Amino acid sequence: MTTTEPAETSSNQPMFDLLEGFVAELRSAGLPVSLSENIDAAEAVRHIPLEDRLAFKYALAATLVKNNAHWKTFETLFEVYFSLRGSEYTLDGEDGDPFADMDLDMDEGEQGPPGDGGQGGGEGMSPEELAELLFQALMKGDEILMRAIARQAVKRYAGMEPGRPVGGTYYLYRTLRNLDLDGVMERLMEQRQEQSPDGMTPFEERLERDEFDSRIEQMRKEIEAEIRRRLVADRGAEAMAKTLRKPLPEDVDFMHASREEMTQLRRAIYPLTRKLAARLARKRRHKRKGPLDFRSTVRHSLSYGGVPADPRFKHPKPAKPEIFVIADISGSVAAFARFTLHLVYAISSQFSRVRSFVFIDGLDEVTDYFEGVDDITEAIHRVNTEADVVWVDGHSDYGHAFEVFWDNYGSEIGPKTTVLILGDARNNYHASQAWIIKEIQHKARKLFWLNPEPKAYWDTGDSIVGEYGAYCDGTFEVRNLRQLERFVDNLV
């Protein structure tokens, strides 16, 4: 052992403590971090200086996060945990405040606001001036200025007070409302229109819009980061990490997903279906051999003088079930129906035929929308807009929907049919008509009910899933992609 070594470890000690806390936080957010990965991370940070924040972040990510879907969770936690470290990220960087020189540029030709000009920073600007500055920054795509404006806007509009028990989204909402980014977007586009001499073609306009969109998105992120920084300063990293804890995409609840989470879900479902299809195809291929093929064995025994030395087996023909999906697409459970339909059609090659029906209080067959279409998203969009599912008032009426189904399609259910019913069974106190479910179960191979509500809520209020469930071969709680994937996997 050399003498330098103890010194080195002692200087690293706070780093390791920090890392340990961070890993614990990742684990409680649901990321599977193993012990050896933890050790790797500790090893990795020895080679990367903490000051190089970006490299530091990627080094940690490379050792700790082994699934891209977890990246966002990691990033948020990282920002919380390490946001107050590194010089450029000090909270009130008054000395290095870009506004100091910005004001000089802006004040040229116009009167500086009287009074508190000496306050420094952007404090002295009127809201109009700040808005104008924001407009200019977005127009030029000036990132440094954008960051400064984000800082200023949060200070001014978010109304953050120490100790106030309000979530970050509230502050974000307040800040964004005052900045009116949509209005700024329109101004930006108008400005571009005027600048181009002979008008823009729709194509050019579209490109411009995308460009500004991405800049505004950038701005929004800056504001979020600023709010987070201030919250961390106020409450401490551990407490913040707890409030920020968001479910991983595969654990997001279908019924309560925010718009952003919906986009994430939609993105997550593509790789999921691909993986599922590959896995199922593989399973099928690697199935054991079928039963003995007597004819073929005798035929082949001829070449061994009548000794059946080479037994032949039939090719296995696993039954491909026919699937009927009956989905409630009323508001509260629409997202769930959408994802399930998407998943079922993505692996439709595993079934001999898939037929789908959607209902609210009336019922309509939508199989046609999916047939011969290779864009499932488009088909689902058509389901939502074109299907004729409203009978009286557009509130779920399971009983009536089942009646319609039974009258029109009941006779087509056969012993090869597996029926999936998707919905929360909240019937608005209409008649249940549970006898239809009983009849269906009688005729069909299997009948499953998938409910997107947590089990604890079943049979509360107007939910009558228990009444229907009595006649099903299984009722399942399917609240997120993870559960959905598991169900579909077992179905095949």
Added chain:
Amino acid sequence: MTHRFDSVDAVREGLRKVDYLADESIAGIAYLADRLQKPVLIEGPAGTGKTQLAKSVAEMSGARLIRLQCYEGLDEAKALYEWNYKKQLLRIQVERGDESGEWTEIKDDIFSDEFLLPRPLLEAITADDPVVLLIDEVDRVELETEALLLEILSDYQVSIPELGTIEAKQIPLVFLTSNNTRELSEALKRRCLFLHLDYPSMDREKEIVLTKVPDVTDSLADQVARIVRSVRQLELKKHPSVSETLDWARTLVLLGIEHIDEKEAVETVNILLKYRSDIEKAVKEFSTNSDAHFTG
């Protein structure tokens, strides 16, 4: 132990010299892979330069690239090593004429280095010169075959029952690529550094076009990158990859197009997109004006 790279910046500069534009994460992880002596698992959509990264790292560090292409049904004999049984048979037959030959002698003889056919993995381990080992599309092998890789990835050694354990003479830099068609095993992931290669940012894509496409003007590269970014925002079956972007830019240069407008875009979009439904969607999206009130 000498290291291949001095710093993250050195990696980035080196890669730039061989025309690979690395961003912060790519350079950082390549650097770490060398320092920690760990393999890198690269995951991401097709055509984002996963394989190219391994090739470029090999080129910049002057190492030999050994490539193992994975496919379903890959086994030990094709990945690790195989006994050259024809040669072994020959050897036995030669011995047979010679009465004095003892069986144990022959046995020791025929299971020696001479009769061993090294396959990519063994070759990478036993090489004397620096090598970069690329295990391409590792998600194509079955879950069970993955286990073959574990010993080599964590300890850089191969155990051959008849010979014993062969340890690496030098630690090769290992890259594994995956298109994520299935979940890789935890055991494999745990042993690797993980790098997700996504489509590049617009600025980086523009630079890639500028470096890779000869005779392209700055303004054309800019337009190409911007249009590709917009196309990637649509919900498509298959988003254009970097290589398709490059193909498209090359085509535009060949056609002598300097300014891309709707007409040019629609005419050449089939180079960028490969599915009919995607093409239709993109054409529809870009030729109709969705926000009519802005044109007034």
